[in-house]
Amino acid sequence: MYKIKSLDDLKQIRGEVQSKNSLKRNGENTEQVVQIKVGMATCGIASGAKEIMKFLLEECEHQAIDAQIKQTGCLGYCYAEPMVEVQLTDAEPIVFGYVDKKRASEIIEKYIMQGEQIGGEISISFKTIND
């Protein structure tokens, strides 16, 4: 466990995490090529995100997909919960809405495994603080 004792310590941690993330994005980390985020705020969970998360974990293991699956907060598109964001190596992240188990397996089998566009993604239009 780090104990951050100065601004430099903080910078070091930021650097480590950022470079790990960029490695993944560029496909240089061979272990986990797919990054999946599931919106797990109250709104998502209420719409079934926990089940989807569990399903994704099981399916990826079952299909032997090296995916990093993690939870995240609310994206704001409450009308389309549960939402799953998938980022493949060298690709822009895609956000899928209204994800039920059927849709989740479609995402795995078609988009993740075969790179096939399956449509129905939610366009993310807002600007970030870095834009």
Place this chain on the structure above:
Amino acid sequence: MRIALRNCGLIDPEKIEEYIAEDGYFALGKCLTEFTREETIKEIKDSGLRGRGGGGFPTGLKWEITKNVEAGQKYVVCNADEGDPGAFMDRSILEGDPHSVIEAMAICGYCIGADTGLVYIRAEYPLAIERLKIAIKQAREFGLLGEGILGTNFNFDIELRYGAGAFVCGEETALIHSMEGLRGEPTVKPPFPSVSGYMGKPTNVNNVETFASVPVIINKGANWFNKIGTEKSKGTKVFALAGKINKVGLVEVPMGTTLREVIYDIGGGIVNGKEFKSVQTGGPSGGCLTKDFLDTPIDYDNLIAAGSMMGSGGMIVLDEDDCMVSIAKFYLEFTLEESCGKCTPCRIGNKRLFEILTKITEGNGVLEDIERLRVLSNVIKDTSLCGLGQSSPNPVLSTINNFEEEYRAHVVDGKCPAGQCKSLLRYDIVEDLCTGCTLCFRNCPVGAITGERREPHLIDQSLCIKCGVCFEKCKFNAITLI
């Protein structure tokens, strides 16, 4: 444009490293190592940030006032008692990016000279509480809370206090009393919490969204932030879009965005292509705006000028099927239940307003009632003790001002134009069209329909409960709804 929600949906809220990777705690580091307390406050003041909880008080000024009060002990309080029905931006921030609030509270503590932060959070937010607890624990483990933060002599730690979901406890004096274990009811200001707050000590209270904006301001600079927004309202505001709108959800837009942009461009317009009627902003104390205001840029002052308010950012879209009298009644019912009961106008006045509205929606209103509503509403606004009472008649006043013809239709014509007020509906059977098939007769749940087979049927109005089953069942359009 996402500032307060910048990390929501991006990072794992339960991993402090991910927050740090997004420049987390760098604002705190910058303040502690590069800025004096005064310089930090100046930055916040220059940014033009105003309280996002509803009041719109300049945040930097509030910090400065609290800083300038001499006291050994001071407190930073985060108001996470989000109580507006339909508003959930604070919950989303705490669930998606709890560290941004922790970091900002520490910055505030540094500025005003407080070593203790308290988050007053509603117990109905278990996930937010859980994530906040995890975040606080991690921040402590990383040395970002506790003693000697980042190698400086600044100490700061945060505790949680749970609210039982009383709306009035969002009012800062009531919130403080609740934290002290007293009845959650407001007291007259002054003294303001900045002078005498929690346990009688100077206390700076800000809401979650306000705090969440602070680290960005420090990192990006006041000048970056104050270029966003309008002249008097800087930065962005999160709105909880709900009601008859296609894309229900949270949106964060720059101040000055028009209602039309939010409702049509972002929200995807009205459900089922119906016609827009009104948008209710500001939560239960806000007002209903007509389509004339669709192109009004949203900021604190414009909304107040239009007879509504920013509030915490609830935005509920109404269409042609919504009855404005019922809407006013709906909101008033909420404030009625949430009033603390301390002052007369809010305790009894709102009850009387509600009773008059009920009378109108039940078809027993008279023309004089509209004026009575106006007079009483104005007295309640003028005499109530706290912000809750002072703004509680807003839904009534704004609907009367903007939709008076609809009130008149209820009391003069005995009709509800939107068809929502059941007591004002009347189902009748058109004799010429009725074939006497007995379908309505057999389906009426209260036996209000009589008639022989192959003879025109009749609805006994005194028995009819206006459920509309006959209307739906009739295959010959023989039942009319007036």
Place this chain on the structure above:
Amino acid sequence: MDTVSLIIDNKPVVVKKGTTILEAASGIGVHVPTLCHMKLDDLNIENKPGGCRICVVEVEGRRNLAPACCTDVNEGMEVSTHSLRAINARRTVLELILSDHPADCLICAKSGNCDLQDMAHQLGTREIHYKGEQSHYRKDTSPAIIREIDKCIMCRRCEMMCNEVQTVGVLSAINRGFDSVVSPAFEMNLDHSECTYCGQCVAVCPTGALTEVDHTGKVIHALSDKTKTVIVQTAPAVRAALGEEFGMEAGTLVTGKLVAALRRLGFDHIFDTDFAADLTIMEEGTELLNRLGKHLAGDKDVKLPILTSCCPAWVKFFEHQFPEMKDIPSTARSPQQMFGSIAKTYFAEKLKIKREDLVVVSIMPCVAKKYECGRDEFKVNGNPDVDLVITTRELAALIKLSNIDFKSLPNEEFDNPLGESSGAGVIFGTTGGVIEAAVRTAYEIHTKKELPRLDFDELRGMEGIREATIDFDGLPIKIGIAHGLGNARKLLEDIQAGKSEFHAIEIMSCPGGCIGGGGQPYHHGNADILKKRQMAIYQEDSNKSIRKSHENPYIIKLYEEFLGEPMSEKAHHLLHTKYFDRTE
């Protein structure tokens, strides 16, 4: 001194910084009406929740109206207390209160004394434009106090008294919104709570929501029962306040008229609780000297300070709040109960009647006395020593009901043998009085010398906690005085912490002592009335030829004929009591 200049109703005013608009206005003869606000000067008691909103005034440049009671003045402020906007708002707010208030003024116990009724009159309310649901709550009747909280207007005065002044903590606001009301927790009945029945809530309630249990009817029945001998005792504080009920100036002593009125009401013997107060001094003073003697002889187990035990609310207070200290107060019964006990033994024997045929009625400034007389330890075979207690207010009602023109009554004398009293007995009616009376007797018994002076100014006054050291001929006796249970609590906590250096402490529950009791004519927030009553009490004392309890000839005779000596076995049996742990 920092001053602020402002304009109120077009008149320039200069006041001290920190003054409220209400105070500033009152200084120039502008009396802004209020319902919830109450300030008892000199007693440090103030209620200003800013809740009723009757006192709203218009302040130039301010968005909404300002509550005058809790808005401080600012330099250059322009205030209008009777602008159209202010009057309209004030009347509307009052109409709202009235719209949720039972309109049974004609038969309300508070009629004629109700601040709300006065307000409706003052504001010229002729119509209530708002009608709707009214609050309904269960009526709660306890041994002393009736809560009819349909009439509660949420002024919170009772709550402030119960919590801040008395620290009893029984009454507080419960529920939310329209259903808000002041009540014991969980809407329990008062008699299931830790209520001491001090009656200060009743004393300050602006409406009929809190009143005393009315026993006048029972008194009338007793008086008309030919088989009973009905005697009456009247407490010291009654004579200093009863006149107010008949329009007389506060502080007018009406002892003679009071006796005359009681005689005309038909009581068979008119006696004085002051006699029993003298008796109390004999017992309590002796107890003090006993404990002191043991203490001086080095007895480590002896409990000091001794605490007075005349006040039934105080007794119930420590039984609930400090049960572990229940062996510290004097075991002497209160004067009311000593009187009852002597009346039903000594006096009944003299009359040769059974105790069951003797009815003892008390006239008390107090509502807790109604509770006290019903305590089991003050009954013999179910027959209470004191049968009925009515307050000063109830007596006034009884006098009016009986067509007696009080003001024109002649002055008459108490009957004997239980009607003679010393000045020491009289001063029991005010804070500081019991201990002063005890000092007068204890000094002379202890030193066997005559007191060089009788007025102990160092024991008198209105401060909540007072202390003085009295020189008992070389032995310094440290005395503490507290009135108001919150002040009593502070002294008790000192004792608990081993920090108390007092030898004796006098405690009275009501601010001002019995003169400010919950059964007295309503003071309507005017603390001057209490001070005038206090002056009257001391005046009665100085008018007396006998001013020390042990010199009261009838007391001497009572010991000779009946009791033996103070603290004798018989005295123990009849004049002393024990206390109970009420937390169990």
